[in-house]
Structures are given as C-alpha cells and as structure tokens.
Amino acid sequence: MNNFTFYSPTFFAFGKDRESETGKYVKQFGGTKVLIHYGGGSVIKSGLMDRVKASLDAEGITYLELGGVKPNPRSGLVYEGIDLCKKENIDFILAVGGGSAIDSAKAIAAGAVYDGDFWDFFLGKSITKALPLGTVLTIAATGSEGSPDTIVTHEDGMYKRAADGDAIRPVFSILNPELTMTLPAYQTFSGITDIMSHVLERYFTNTKDVEITDRLGEAVLLTMIKEARRLLVDPNNYEARANVMWAGMVAHNDSVGVGRAQDWATHHLEHELSALYDCAHGAGLAVMFPAWMKFAYKQDVNRFAQFAVRVWGCQMNFEDPEVTALEGIAAFESFLKSIGMPTSFGEIGAKEEDIPTLVANMFYQKPNHGSFIKLTEETSAEIYRLAL
Numbered sequence: 001m002n003n004f005t006f007y008s009p010t011f012f013a014f015g016k017d018r019e020s021e022t023g024k025y026v027k028q029f030g031g032t033k034v035l036i037h038y039g040g041g042s043v044i045k046s047g048l049m050d051r052v053k054a055s056l057d058a059e060g061i062t063y064l065e066l067g068g069v070k071p072n073p074r075s076g077l078v079y080e081g082i083d084l085c086k087k088e089n090i091d092f093i094l095a096v097g098g099g100s101a102i103d104s105a106k107a108i109a110a111g112a113v114y115d116g117d118f119w120d121f122f123l124g125k126s127i128t129k130a131l132p133l134g135t136v137l138t139i140a141a142t143g144s145e146g147s148p149d150t151i152v153t154h155e156d157g158m159y160k161r162a163a164d165g166d167a168i169r170p171v172f173s174i175l176n177p178e179l180t181m182t183l184p185a186y187q188t189f190s191g192i193t194d195i196m197s198h199v200l201e202r203y204f205t206n207t208k209d210v211e212i213t214d215r216l217g218e219a220v221l222l223t224m225i226k227e228a229r230r231l232l233v234d235p236n237n238y239e240a241r242a243n244v245m246w247a248g249m250v251a252h253n254d255s256v257g258v259g260r261a262q263d264w265a266t267h268h269l270e271h272e273l274s275a276l277y278d279c280a281h282g283a284g285l286a287v288m289f290p291a292w293m294k295f296a297y298k299q300d301v302n303r304f305a306q307f308a309v310r311v312w313g314c315q316m317n318f319e320d321p322e323v324t325a326l327e328g329i330a331a332f333e334s335f336l337k338s339i340g341m342p343t344s345f346g347e348i349g350a351k352e353e354d355i356p357t358l359v360a361n362m363f364y365q366k367p368n369h370g371s372f373i374k375l376t377e378e379t380s381a382e383i384y385r386l387a388l
C-alpha cells in the first residue's frame with residue numbers, strides 16, 4: 001500500500017426530511033447571505049426549493065437565486081455566478097440539485113474569491129480558497145457532495161475539464177434518499193453506473209497488496225448490483241434508494257481509493273463524449289468502461305479474473321484465467337444493458353468519424369491519461385473504436 005493522506009471533513013445529514021435543517025447548517029457554517037444555485041427546474045417542480053427557502057427564512061438568512069445549470073455544466077453560468085457573488089457580497093453558496101449544480105456552485109465558490117479567470121483552476125492551478133459551500137443532493141451519482149472536485153465545460157471550444165482543492169469540499173451535504181424518487185429511471189441508472197465506475201477507476205491498479213480497498217470497492221459494486229435490480233422493479237423502495245445514495249458518497253470520497261495508484265482514463269474518454277454529445281455522464285461511462293476493459297485486461301489478467309469471481313460470481317478457470325477475465329467483462333456489460341444503459345457509440349448519438357476530434361480534445365492541454373495503462377492518442381482512438 002502506498003503512503004496517503006485522507007481528509008474528508010464534510011458534515012453529512014442523511015435521511016428523510018433532513019432538507020428542513022438546511023437553514024440551521026448554513027448558519028452553523030457561517031452563512032448570512034446565500035446564493036442558491038440549481039439546475040433546470042426539477043427542484044422547483046418537486047417542491048424541494050420551497051422547503052429549502054422556508055428553512056433559510058426560519059433562520060433569518062437572506063438569499064439570491066441563480067438557476068439554469070445544464071447537465072454537464074458550462075462556463076457561461078459560472079462567470080455569471082461569480083459576478084453576482086462579488087456584486088452582492090454573497091458569503092455562502094448553496095447547491096440544490098445534482099452533480100452539475102454542485103460542480104457549477106464549486107466553480108463559482110472558487111472564482112468568487114479569485115481575481116483572475118476561474119478557468120485557471122481547470123488548467124492546473126489548485127484551489128486553495130473558496131466561499132463555503134453546502135449541498136442538498138437530489139441524485140446519487142457523482143459523489144460531488146463529498147469530493148474536492150468540480151467538472152465544467154468551457155463553451156469556448158467545449159473542453160470539459162476538472163479542477164480540485166480541499167477548499168471546495170462542501171462544508172455540509174444533506175442527503176435525503178426520498179428526493180431521488182422523482183428521477184427518471186434513465187438518470188437513476190446512469191447514476192448507479194457512475195458510482196460503479198468511481199470504484200472501477202480505483203480498482204484497476206498496479207499497486208499490490210491493497211486488500212482493504214479492494215474489498216471495500218467490491219462491497220460497493222455488489223451493493224449497486226443488488227439495489228439496481230431492486231429499483232428496476234420497485235423505483236420507490238426507500239431502503240434501496242438509501243443504500244445507493246450513501247454508496248455514491250463512499251465511492252468517490254476516496255475511501256475505496258487511498259493507498260493505490262488510480263486510473264481515471266475511462267472518465268477522461270467519457271468526458272469528451274458528454275462534452276460533444278451532451279449525453280448523461282453515467283451513460284457515457286456505460287459505453288466506455290466495457291471498451292476500456294477489453295483493451296486493458298491483458299495488463300493484469302488475474303486482477304480482472306478477481307473482479308469476475310468476486311463481483312460477478314464467475315467460476316475461476318485456473319488453467320486459463322483469461323477466460324474468467326473475459327467472462328467478468330461480459331457479465332458487467334450485460335448488467336449495464338439490463339438496467340437500460342447504452343453500451344455502444346450509436347446509442348448515445350456518437351459517430352465513428354468524430355473519433356479524431358474526441359482524441360484531439362482529450363489531449364488538448366492535457367497529455368496524461370491513465371495509470372493502470374497510460375494512454376496515447378493512438379490507444380485512445382483504439383478504445384473509442386472498441387465502443388462502436
């Protein structure tokens with residue numbers, strides 16, 4: 001196991017009706033004038049926004065609102081939010097919604113206390129200062145509610161990039177699984193695919209003797225398989241929703257990744273798909289992960305066989321572990337199909353002739369992709385072709 005630092009100071013309030021405590025936590029963490037940031041309107045339609053505002057009113061906290069965050073959030077609204085914060089002396093950002101609203105809020109929080117262009121952070125500058133930020137989460141997926149990362153697409157070129165820093169970890173996150181019951185099935189299962197992918201990016205590693213994080217990761221994967229099957233037939237099952245919601249946090253706050261090299265190439269390949277075609281991030285991962293696995297398994301056949309046996313219940317073929325490794329990949333792909341996820345380019349509107357553009361965008365100002373196997377422009381194109 002490698003040396004590591006683990007720092008995950010977010011305060012979580014989990015369970016039914018916890019959004020009614022929003023005002024209390026904003027106050028506790030020092031907010032007096034809040035920018036409420038949200039997406040395309042699902043939180044208004046569901047009545048959540050009214051409950052959140054009532055709890056702020058009850059604590060005497062003033063607020064402004066900025067909605068309109070698109071899935072795969074864009075730079076334009078971030079610039080708008082930063083200007084608003086500076087002009088109105090906002091001292092706390094509250095994201096109400098999914099990963100997109102949270103990520104846009106994180107970028108605003110960092111940009112609001114920075115004199116330069118916030119995009120500097122997405123070109124490698126680390127975020128050391130930001131306004132405090134809280135979240136009321138409505139979809140279990142990205143883990144942004146407990147992570148130090150934000151992903152934004154710059155509209156000038158449609159480059160989708162990440163920035164990070166402990167300063168943008170939410171100071172609190174409210175997780176009420178009931179809020180996820182209004183999600184369309186496609187978003188629920190895209191979210192589950194993203195959660196599984198966050199484990200897999202860490203699971204396929206060249207670091208040896210990482211049994212504890214292997215086993216924790218397998219626990220998350222097995223739970224997602226079980227709960228996805230429950231939600232397919234019973235979308236309003238609170239217990240299944242609750243397990244998925246906490247898994248989303250566990251899968252991405254690095255509990256399953258510490259002490260090991262992590263890959264992340266599949267996320268980089270996917271980010272180009274959601275930037276170009278505006279597909280759901282989890283759906284793009286469903287297309288790319290089996291393709292990456294077919295490319296990568298020979299790097300460590302035994303690790304892939306372990307994944308097949310422990311997660312998918314495949315029988316170990318001791319004479320030819322490659323057979324087992326391939327069975328595991330096939331089981332994963334057929335699971336993704338069974339939960340309604342796309343597993344090929346055409347299903348998300350991606351085109352073979354765009355592969356050179358996808359690769360060029362992926363390597364623009366960003367040469368490093370992958371650690372289990374470091375990708376080149378040629379191998380990235382090969383993986384995209386495996387997803388056709």
Ligand code: NZQ
Pocket residue numbers: 038039040041042043069070071072073097098099100101103138139140141142143144147149150151179180181182183184187191194252267274281282
């Ligand atoms: O915009 P609204 O109207 O709220 O609708 C959203 C959106 O259309 C809807 N939705 C969310 N909660 C709902 C709901 N509809 C009904 N009921 C609810 N309870 O679902 C759609 C998708 O929402 P979005 O926030 O885009 O989803 P997600 O949480 O999957 O976020 C995806 C973004 O996060 C990035 C992705 O790349 C993508 O841009 N990621 C962020 C990460 C991070 N910060 O750590 C890591 C991830 O790997 C990921 O890259």
Ligand code: ZN
Pocket residue numbers: 142194197198267281
């Ligand atoms: Zn992801």
